[in-house]
Amino acid sequence: MNRPLVSFLVALLAIVSILGFSGCIDEEKDAASAGEAAAVSVAGSTTVMPLVEASAEEFNKIQNEVQVSVTGGGSGVGIKNAAEGLADIAMASREVKPDEIATYGDRFQEFLVAYDAIAVVVSQPIYEAGVTGLSQQQVAAIYSGEINNWKEVGGPDERIYVVAREVGSGTRDTFNGMVMGSVEAETPGVTTYHGSNAEVKTAVTNSDKAIGYVGMNYVEGGALRAVAYEGVMPSAETIKDGSYPLSRALNLYTFGEPSPAAEKFIDFVLSDEGQDIVEKSGFVPVR
Template sequence: MKKKVLGIATILSALMLVLAACGGGSSSNSSGGDSKETSGSLTAVGSTALQPLVEAAGKQFQSENPKAQINVQGGGSGTGLTQVQQGAVEIGNSDVFAEEKDGVDASKLVDHKVAVVGMAPVANKDVGVDNLTQQQLIDIFTGKVTNWKDVGGKDEKVTVINRAEGSGTRATFEQWALKGETPIKAQEQDSSGTVRKIVSETPGAISYLAFSYINKSVVGLSVDGVKPDEKNVATNEWKIWSYEHMYTNGKPKGLTKTFLDYMVSDAVQKDIVPQLGYQSIKEMKVERDADGKITEL
């Protein structure tokens, strides 16, 4: 009988050891799950102003996560918002709030602000002007001024290049630079890169670009004596700017969430963002809502 009791005690002790081991294994597996390599693919479509930043961040993310694939395409903010709403892509890139786009149900989309982009009027280098008043800018884009000599420049015809309907850059420019005025019908382009090329090669040309696209091939114009730079954007002294939004259809999960978290990490905000001419959302001194209301931070 004594031997039988001892045998039962031995079995119970062994079972307790096994259960303890199983509990430890579960904790280890949970920890190990957090370190699984990121994999899968996602597509981000929309704003061409935001495209260079997402492409650069995507390449760096892929170098750190070789099993992940980040596909980035342009097409304009309207396209991005429409496609993410339809579920055709994981992320819709936009220069404007979803609430500002007709046909988009903003209540179904989740906004992820990843940067701020300043935008400026740009002209061909031969126009002889580097500053305009806001009213002069409005008069040029609405067709009231057709020669650069009328605003202090060369005796040269003004050629307006516009962005296409659906462009977030166009919507931002019309709202904040043109005070809501509708520009004249003119040549329209879908791509910021194409706009820059045309302006640089066309005497008398004027258009507008995100800071990230402005280089020595064109002239970035000041407005009312205020220079288009990040310092002035941060305080809203330069008013032609917008958030760069990456919208998802509902709360993001999996690779989409991981990549969006990466977009606001120091690896992107402190390094890639300023290198490409964008502004970190963490450096803004003001906040602007979808109605245009400014709040100091």
Template sequence: MKMKKFLAVMAVVSMTAAMAAGCGSSEEEGKAETTEASGETDASFDSANDISVTSREDGSGTRGAFIELLGIEEKDDEGNKIDNTTEEANITNSTSVMMSTVAGNEYAIGYISLGSLDDSVKAVKVDGAEATEDNIKDGSYKVARPFNIATKEDVSEVTQDFIDYILSEEGQEIVSDNGYISLDDVKPYAGSKPEGKIVIAGSSSISPVMEKLKEAYLKVNTSAEIEIQTSDSTTGMTSAIDGICDIGMASRELKDEEKEQLKATVIATDGIAVIVNKANPMDELTSDQIKEIYTGEVLAWDELN
């Protein structure tokens, strides 16, 4: 009998312990779910760590527009433009590499075309405004630039027909559908659909939407052939000047020396999103703070005022 009582008591103790453990586990799981559902950032983020500044390569139209709009580029006494981007910056050579770099480093900051933004990173507000199409249109989000294509004065019939398609209602609908700001007062495409090949070269920021425009145009004009060579804005302009390509792409305004040799056409407006890692609690920066980060005046996240 004593043995039976002992076993019974041990069984009750075991059940009680199991229930307590299960309850504790449920509570912990509930806390984890609550934290995840609330969208809180990673508690391990240490704002005392150095900011990992990430920028684009020389020749990038996105870099050119970014440093100009944020005051990182300044003119010396002789009028020469000086890029004051910190020498400590990590340099990436494309939009996709920029995004993966920031997504993989919780202390990183970078910038990309708004049309390329996805949920792998977080876009911060700049001067209180979100990077959205409406805010760019009304001027509250000021970090924006034109998407230009550039050609020689005389172009082939098929090149002109494709440009006409880009600037048409159909082409501008593709621009808008892909997250960029389309042109106003456009008309339906009414081209002649000529035969021939077009070579397009330049900006990696424009390439994604240009691929979509190419795909749609080739369904309309099956006699055309289009090759897109992705590089950077400066290479695109140089290639157009040298006759290596028919159309150059530049995600910035053309330089004076480029304007002397090429005809520029704006095909869209694009915002530049300032991005951080999703674990970063920072949701907003001022233009001055971004400038201080990229010129190396501010080195750690907790130095931002």
């Protein structure tokens, strides 16, 4: 092989190597740039979770400065994680409790993001058999075990399968406080406890004689129906006008002032675009 050809091949290989190395550098720069996005973790209420997940998905698409991740666990878990620095933002379907403030300190910052309602739901066959509404007294008696057959509230002669949320759930706390008279109320009539709204919905749907309670946005789909409570059906209108007794506020919490990245996400949820997502997720916007 002649020398000019060898020199040409050597030069060509050198150019290819340089270009390849440059490409690797560019890829590393891109990866580093992507890694610069501030991470914001959100944890807590499974009631609030659908609207926050939908908001985070859109927020992560439209900008690259902050990346938000969302996990459940219940209101109590979210508040604990935020206070202990394990999450940047807590989702809660209730207010922070006095004992949580006593444990962690009075540094929680509250951000109201939506309104919701707890819907009392029954299995489709029970609704079709005539149980389309219940009073506070009747629901409390079912959960306390005083009423255990559907015939006692106008339904069929079937034992009631009673479904509730586990300890730590904001939905459970709100239900117990509003229906049973105390957040700490005993509910010996309960058959099974579940960790999320979705699990309660599945339990009621899979039974032909169940009662349970879920966030209003979990009512759609499945063989279950919301019943009127104290003569009022849960709806956006009855939540807004305050006529539905089991209405509640949905909040985000930070422990202390939110970080700049967390504040950007909270501001997005409260923006017009974010509140549109709230409404599309089945909740009532705050604006």
